[in-house]
Amino acid sequence: AQTVTQSQPEMSVQEAETVTLSCTYDTSESNYYLFWYKQPPSRQMILVIRQEAYKQQNATENRFSVNFQKAAKSFSLKISDSQLGDTAMYFCAFMYSGNTPLVFGKGTRLSVIA
């Protein structure tokens, strides 16, 4: 069974600074997807960024980028130029293939401080 581990329950960062959230996972599969989801106080789970395991290039979406280390089974999220609106719970998630359920980590609560 796949597992996802987020070792940082809470983090804080000053506005405009950079922060990195950690995620490791365990799987015997070679093809899969990895995601970071954001859940603000409004509770809506929003996709931040996704990575296909077969792609060596790290995914980037504006201020969000990942460091995907397949051999180490590591998938960290870097948020640059942090904004107050980035304050939320961040969940790392694993999906084996298109129609299989997501497996989530426990989440990291990020607070951006003005």
Place this chain on the structure above:
Amino acid sequence: ETGVTQTPRHLVMGMTNKKSLKCEQHLGHNAMYWYKQSAKKPLELMFVYSLEERVENNSVPSRFSPECPNSSHLFLHLHTLQPEDSALYLCASTSRGEGEAFFGQGTRLTVV
């Protein structure tokens, strides 16, 4: 707006009540899921429906009863719940090959 709509947003029910949660998506997805999110616990997968057939039931108590009448709608029928069932219930949908789940805004359930 993700294209997945859940109603109601909030629900308070007594332990002897019967209520239902509704999830609707018009994204053309063919798999839908119920997750339970409790405080300080990881999201728990409850049920999976693929092409309107239940394919997974993760040892969920029978007081939770899912229903998927078509590929766009998913229900969670609730009956004689316990206070520990109070949680945020999230619905999600996916489409084969796209590798991304879209979530509704959740129903905050309180059992009194």
